Amino acid sequence: MKPVSPQLPRRPIVHPPSEFSFGPFRLSVERRRLLEDGQPVRIGSRALDLLTLLVERAGRVVGKEELMAKVWPGSVVEETSLRFHITTLRRLLGEGADGPRYIANISGRGYCFVAETRADEGGNVDDIAGGADVRGGGSGVVEAKEKTKAMSTSSAPPTPHNLPARLTRVVGREDEFRRLQALVPAERxxxxxxxxxxxxxxxALAFAGRVLGDFPNGVWFADLSSVLGPGQIAGAVSHALALRPTAQPDRPFLLVLDNCEHVITDVTALVATLMRDLAGLHVLVTSRQALQLGGEVLVRLAPLAVPGPAEVQTAADALRHPAIQLFVERAAASEARFEFEDTHAPVVADICRRVDGMPFSIELVAAQVDALGVHGLLDRLDDGFPLLTQARRGVPERHRTLKNLLDWSFDTLAAPERALLKHASTFGDSFDQNALFKLLPCHPREGVLRSLSNLVSRSMVDVDVDAGPAGARYRLLETTRLYAATKPHSD
Ligand SMILES: Nc1ncnc2c1ncn2[C@@H]1O[C@H](COP(=O)(O)OP(=O)(O)OP(=O)(O)O)[C@@H](O)[C@H]1O
Ligand SMILES: [Mg+2]
Incomplete structure (x- = not known):
């Protein structure tokens, strides 16, 4: 074996770096912790050892023998173990077809950490370990070290925030993060x-953790899912904004208003007032329905991309697709022995397609892998899997089942919209206005179109306005279709 040449740092430092930042990640070597957007990432100790070795020598090739000797000291391991852990690591870091690149395989030589990396000597990874939930601080405010863009300037002051800790990482969505990065600091x-x-x-939560550096007066989060009425909304928002520093009040700050659809009118009124009164305010709202305020910019979240039937032959192919990554991560969390094999790849792609690439449903079905196995799960989806009523644990009531999640929207619909949704559930595929008129010959057309437009604006029906010369085409997600089909006809 060739002798390994000693590593000479580019500039003299007393201690080797103990922390590294790359992309949204921050790695503490001493504490053996990896954070993504300030939140702890669950990572096995071998994968962490590998990551540390590669990051410490970012930009240089580390040989396979050396990696195996250091990560499995004193044992003889197969190269497949190394490959498996590298694959796991790439998945954890979110490498995908269009995602960022972190680890390159240098054929015949070894692996190289290729992402831009910054070494810190004295930082404390716990400073960005999330919000009050993690640290239990009295005020609920966390002084976060700047990340992403701002990490390149080590003198940037800390940004205060009250973002709650996330327990799992966000898979995929890099395009959406890029769009939000371009829009949120620029728009109000x-x-x-x-x-x-x-x-x-x-x-929204992961993104907010990434843009702390753009908002010197802080990033303030209010979950409105359990509030009702203007008084409670104002209370929740002013509670979050009260944490804001009072010096230089006009410096930019971000307010994230999460889960607003059930109180959309009151939220809209409050946001209009706040934007008029608070100069530095930028607002990021999450809602199934837009506010429809002047100046509002909409970013619509589509399903996670699912590969076509012939697109995935191997597990490695399949893992390039975020929907499948999410399934595999959740399946592995529910069943420790779960190993994603080549034979699973087309089946899991099929399962993800059946649930429209919707993350909630993917999590719901992946959690059943321990009981049914991958093939069994697909069989049960064909044959009576209780997709709508299968319960999840440890989530708010409105997310306990898919039925609860859909009730949340359905219960706010007016009678004509409910009736139209029920009728539309009889279409197996997409449909256009004329198909609806044919289905409902006795209904006034303007009424049908008004209800259809309301269902679209509430994200209950998807529309493709550029579908072709015949005009817009409409479609229900398969889960919405199943749900609507269970509702009684009201006319
Ligand atoms: N890209 C993703 N990667 C990993 N998990 C995800 C991703 N997107 C969603 N999830 C998970 O899917 C579930 C539903 O997501 P979330 O609550 O963000 O949906 P939502 O659109 O806000 O729903 P609602 O309209 O009910 O508020 C959550 O458990 C969330 O963690
Ligand atoms: Mg939500």
Whole structure:
């Protein structure tokens, strides 16, 4: 074996770096912790050892023998173990077809950490370990070290925030993060919209953790899912904003208003007032329905991309797709022995397609892998899996079942919209206005179109306005279709 040449730091330092930042991640070597957007990432100790070795020598190739000798000291291991852990690591870091690149395989030589990396000598990874939930601080405010863009300037002051800790990482969504990064610091009001369970809250929270550096007066979060009426909304928002520093009040700050659809009118009124009165305020809203305020910019969250039937032959192919990554991560969390094999790849793709690439449903079905196995799960989806009523644990009531999630929207619909949704559930595929008129010959057309437009604005029906010369085409997510079909006809 070739002798390994000693590592000479580029500039003399007394201690080797103990922390590294790359992308949204921060790695503490001493504490053996990895954070993404300030939140702890669950990572096995071998994968962490590998990551540390690679990051410490970022930009240089580390040989396979050396990696195996250091990560499995004193044992003889197969190269497949190394490959498996590298694959796991890439998945944890969110490497995908269009995602960031962190680890390159240098054929015949070894692996190289290729992402831009910054070494810190004295930082404390716990400073960005999330919000009050993690640290239990009295005021609920966390002074966060700047991340992402701001990490390149080590003298940047800390940004205060009250973002709650996230327990799991966000898979995929890099395009949406890029769009939000371009919009949120530039616009005053951005609304992240889309159907229930599509990941609006997950994306908004992760994004807020990434843009701390853009908002020197802090990033303030209020979950409105359990508030009712203007008094409670104002209370929740002023509670969050009261944490804001009072010096230089006009410096930019971000208010994230999460889960607003059930109180949309009152939220809209409050946001209009706040934007008029508070100069530095930027607002990011998550809601199944837009506020429809002047200046509002909408970002619509589509399903996670699912590969076509012939697109995935191997597990490695499949893991390039975020929907499948999410399934595999949740399945592995529910069943420790779960190993994603090549034979699973097309089946899991099929399962993800059946639930429309919707993260909520993917999590719901992946949690059943321990009881049914991957093939069994697909069989049960064909044959009576209780998709709508299968319960999840440890989540708020409105997310306990898919039925609860859909009730949350359905219960706010007026009678004609409920009736139209029921009728539309009879279409197996997409449909256009004429198909609806044919289905409902006795209904006035303007009424049908008004209800259809309301269902679209509430994210209950998806529309493709550029579908072709025949005009817009409409579609229900399969889960919404199943749900609506269970409702009695009201006319
Ligand atoms: N990209 C993702 N990666 C990992 N998990 C995700 C992702 N998107 C969503 N999830 C998970 O899916 C579930 C539903 O997501 P979330 O609560 O963000 O949906 P939502 O669109 O805000 O729904 P609602 O309209 O009901 O508020 C959560 O458990 C969330 O953690
Ligand atoms: Mg939400």
């Amino acid at each position: 009001l951005v609304t992240l919209t889309g159907p229930g369970g599509m990941g609006k809250s997950a994306v």
